[in-house]
Amino acid sequence: MAVLTIRSVPEEGHRALRVRVAQHGRITEVKVRETLAAAVKSENRVRVGDALAAIGRKIGLKDEDFAILESVRDRTPAEPPRFV
Template identity: 50%
Template structure:
């Protein structure tokens, strides 16, 4: 797992982190990890299935068309030549 060193952290920021960590019942290090994770997590990210369902509703797919989409190809996989 990666390590991160933060230099020149102002004392008031460090104090605020310690207080926030105590409020959440965790160490300062765990609090910083939680803050960083929350900061970089994508907001409002849709999953592919949700997006495809939205598209289907928008173009008004019929029940028969939806049934066709759910059919799976049961044929044996084929090798792909990448050369």
């Protein structure tokens, strides 16, 4: 996990953060992490798994269709590439 250091936080912002932390009964680090995550998380982001599931539902795939794929799947471990 990455480490982030923030310097020169304005006193007003630091005071507001301490108040918010106290109101929510959290540790400052946890509250800052939550706030940053919420700020950068896009409301309209498309998650790959959700998009693929929607496509499958749209074309009418059933669980049985995936069972067929599992039965023919090659389970041989992949070989690493060789650079000559």
